[in-house]
Amino acid sequence: MTTTLSKEDFLIVKEQDVVPFRNKVKDAAVKTGMGILNQTKLITAASELVRNLLKYGGGGTVAIEAVNNGRENGVRLVFSDKGPGIADLSLAMQDGFSTGKSLGLGLPGTKRLVNEFNIQSTVGEGTTVTIIKWKNG
Amino acid sequence: MDRIPILKMGDFLLVTIQVDLYDQLAENLETDLVNAVKKHNSKGVLIDISSVSIIDSFMGRILGNIGAMSRIMGAQSVIVGMQPAVAMTLVELGLTLTGVATALNVEKGMELLRSKILLSDGQSDDDDDNDTE
Numbered sequence: 001m002t003t004t005l006s007k008e009d010f011l012i013v014k015e016q017d018v019v020p021f022r023n024k025v026k027d028a029a030v031k032t033g034m035g036i037l038n039q040t041k042l043i044t045a046a047s048e049l050v051r052n053l054l055k056y057g058g059g060g061t062v063a064i065e066a067v068n069n070g071r072e073n074g075v076r077l078v079f080s081d082k083g084p085g086i087a088d089l090s091l092a093m094q095d096g097f098s099t100g101k102s103l104g105l106g107l108p109g110t111k112r113l114v115n116e117f118n119i120q121s122t123v124g125e126g127t128t129v130t131i132i133k134w135k136n137g
Numbered sequence: 138m139d140r141i142p143i144l145k146m147g148d149f150l151l152v153t154i155q156v157d158l159y160d161q162l163a164e165n166l167e168t169d170l171v172n173a174v175k176k177h178n179s180k181g182v183l184i185d186i187s188s189v190s191i192i193d194s195f196m197g198r199i200l201g202n203i204g205a206m207s208r209i210m211g212a213q214s215v216i217v218g219m220q221p222a223v224a225m226t227l228v229e230l231g232l233t234l235t236g237v238a239t240a241l242n243v244e245k246g247m248e249l250l251r252s253k254i255l256l257s258d259g260q261s262d263d264d265d266d267n268d269t270e
């Protein structure tokens with residue numbers, strides 16, 4: 001079972017919010033004692049998802065949580081937007097699929113970089129992506 | 138607006154990225170570099186990213202663009218000093234940075250640039266095989 005030790009919400013509405021947000025994620029990762037490689041993977045994943053949230057979701061919020069699963073600590077990030085949603089999730093999760101004339105790496109790449117990945121989306125209502133990176137994950 | 142300084146050293150341009158790039162900064166760098174290559178008729182571009190702790194797909198794409206555009210304008214480019222954790226993360230993300238030449242540090246990068254320039258000068262009639270290292 002995963003318990004939340006602390007939680008902080010972050011509002012993301014413009015590009016200038018991204019760097020301070022990334023720094024907050026880094027602080028949270030450092031606090032768990034996470035090594036540099038896992039920190040880098042987590043921050044890169046966060047950077048991809050926050051970019052999607054801005055570009056496709058029109059902005060939103062991210063919850064940064066310190067979590068524990070009984071064995072180790074980790075960082076959970078919950079990205080929520082009230083954008084248009086994603087019609088076909090399995091398509092969106094494929095390497096190379098993009099409606100934004102981009103590389104289509106963000107979602108599938110992020111999934112590879114973290115330990116737990118969950119995406120929920122309803123057309124017309126919005127998208128929520130939850131990831132966890134464990135200290136030694 | 139913030140800009141990353143571009144140093145001219147003879148035929149080369151040298152860029153040291155000291156901060157984590159955000160989008161506008163990266164895009165400015167892309168245009169500034171292309172303009173500088175044109176203005177100085179530079180033969181090589183060396184980008185030192187040893188202080189950069191995060192490269193996501195957007196920034197990776199900018200680095201790729203800089204390489205491609207330099208090439209079109211007749212300049213070689215090399216990226217030096219990528220942190221091991223950044224390199225490993227890029228691979229897992231799925232970003233291969235094809236077409237971007239890399240070297241361990243500035244010194245090795247300069248060597249690589251010089252040899253690439255020699256190579257491209259030597260076969261300027263019969264070109265188009267700018268393979269990466």
Ligand SMILES: Nc1ncnc2c1ncn2[C@@H]1O[C@H](COP(=O)(O)OP(=O)(O)OP(=O)(O)O)[C@@H](O)[C@H]1O
Pocket residue numbers: 048052053056057081083084085086092093097098099100101102103104105106107108127194195
């Ligand atoms: N928060 C979101 N709201 C609505 N659609 C989204 C959201 N996130 C992703 N998508 C959709 O899923 C597709 C795939 O996203 P992904 O991040 O994998 O690729 P990309 O953003 O298009 O390209 P890249 O991340 O490589 O620059 C996007 O093109 C977009 O259509």
Ligand SMILES: [Mg+2]
Pocket residue numbers: 048051052105106107
């Ligand atoms: Mg994306």
